[in-house]
Amino acid sequence: MAQRLKRKPQILRKLRRFSVRLSQLQDIGGFRIIVHRNADVDSLIQFIKERTSGTEDYSIEKITDYREKGRDDTGYRAVHMIIKRNSYFLELQIRSRIQHYWAEGIERTSVIYGYHLKEKEGAPEVIAYFKELSNAFYEIESGRQPDSNHKIMIEKLRLACEQIIKESEKFKVFDSFVNLDVIKALKEVEGNSKELNNWILVFDWNQGNFTSWDKVSLDPEEAVKKYVDYENSFPAEDGFEVVLIGSTNVETVSKTHSHYFGIESYDHILENLDSSIVGFSRKIDIDIGAVQILATLHRRHFWGKKTVTLDTIKNHFCKGILSIDSSMQDLINKDLVIYKNGVYSLNIQKKRIIEQYI
Structure with a gap:
């Protein structure tokens, strides 16, 4: 379990993309639950419906299910539930593990490539690859195997996309495991405490490394004030990203924010389908x-x-x-x-x- 403050650059990009006012965004407050299987997603939705039924504090305003067809633009799959609590809107994302595995893959590739693929930035071929991979994962999760023609198409796309990414002027901001020493340093500050800690991390996208990290107060007002001070000192337009996160174990940060910590190898940026299935299977068994x-x-x-x-x-x-x-x-x-x-x-x-x- 981990938490983070939604970053200002993220919010600004979304406002521009959808041409909406800040008051219209329904996911400034949000949370995500990852369950084992697609069937567990349905069970959880039913559970939440039952628990919110007849209560004055919570109401379900909208449920959007992207699982069967995936989002038209990228193939993203999950269920999004808009929940209203005392006039505030919260977005709950519910994903199965295989849907989350796909989402981590596109996030990691976005960092390596230098474009926000989930926001339809970058070459159409790279976005198409992830869309087709999502379709294949859906077949597998539904108990069916993708046909051979689909597998061949995905492999051709993968090879073409690897070349596109390698030729990108933004490619390879990271060196392998460049940032693991940061976790060791934070671990020393954390000590043996199992209490929640707030951390501010400053990542420099120009260099591909952390320029600063700091343990901050658990008091919300003090923590946010510190966050604002850091954002002013390290502006997003200069290539910095300021992240305020909370965790009871700092090693969790390397999992919840894994795209900051480098990759193992540039030999194969994108997994082929068989490797993806093996990788996913090993993660869940x-x-x-x-x-x-x-x-x-x-x-x-x-x-x-x-x-x-x-x-x-x-x-x-x-x-x-x-x-x-x-x-x-x-x-x-x-x-x-x-x-x-x-x-x-x-x-x-x-x-x-x-x-x-x-």
């Missing part, structure tokens, strides 16, 4: 607790003969994981973790697969 355990053991180099007890994992490394016993058993069943004589270690023979999971 173990729970988040299991992923956290893998990441912790990997970070601390518990491979082969270097072992650790479950008590140490529970009481020191992974205190916040409620499902630790079942998650660990799942990792053992999948042969990702080896359990022997009361201690645990990562399976060195599964190193590549483990690193794909995390």
Whole structure:
């Protein structure tokens, strides 16, 4: 769970794009829930309808379902629900994991390419690729396989788009893993606290790195004042982005704002369809607790003969994981973790697969 202040440049771009007044925007306050499957999206919608029925505080004003056909412009899929609370409008986005996986992909590519693809910036071919990939994902999520002609078309688009992106004058603002040291620095400031912290990060799009980061007050007025001070010091028109986020674990920031932290390789900017399916499958076939355990053991180099007890994992490394016993058993069943004589270690023979999971 993480939160962030909606950024001023985002709001300004949306006002210009839709030619509306600020008072007409319905997603200045918003939130997103990611569930496992499309069927869970329907269950959640029904749950919210039941909980808001007959209450004076909340009312559902509008539901827009982009799942079956996708948005005409990009192929974006999700359900958007406009909820009114005491005269304020909030937008709730509900996505399945595969829909979120697609959304992360287009966001990451936008950063590498240098254009806001979700806002129809950039070459039509690149937008078309993501639209067709979204259609293929929808088929897969519906229990069907995309036909061979569709797969061939997606692959041709992918190859053409990679070339377009590489030739872009804005291409490759990042170097691989350029910003991971920032997380280490913030982690030291955070210490062992599990309380919510507010952070202001300043990202320089000209250089592809963070120029400043600061821990700020939890008091809303003080935090926003600090945010405004930073925006004045680092203006968007000069290529800076000021982000105010809140999180109980600063490592979460590298997941919720992953596009700031570089990419692994420029050899294959866009996944082919089979790689996308493999990548998605690996992300969802173990729970988040299991992923956290893998990441912790990997970070601390518990491979082969270097072992650790479950008590140490529970009481020191992974205190916040409620499902630790079942998650660990799942990792053992999948042969990702080896359990022997009361201690645990990562399976060195599964190193590549483990690193794909995390």
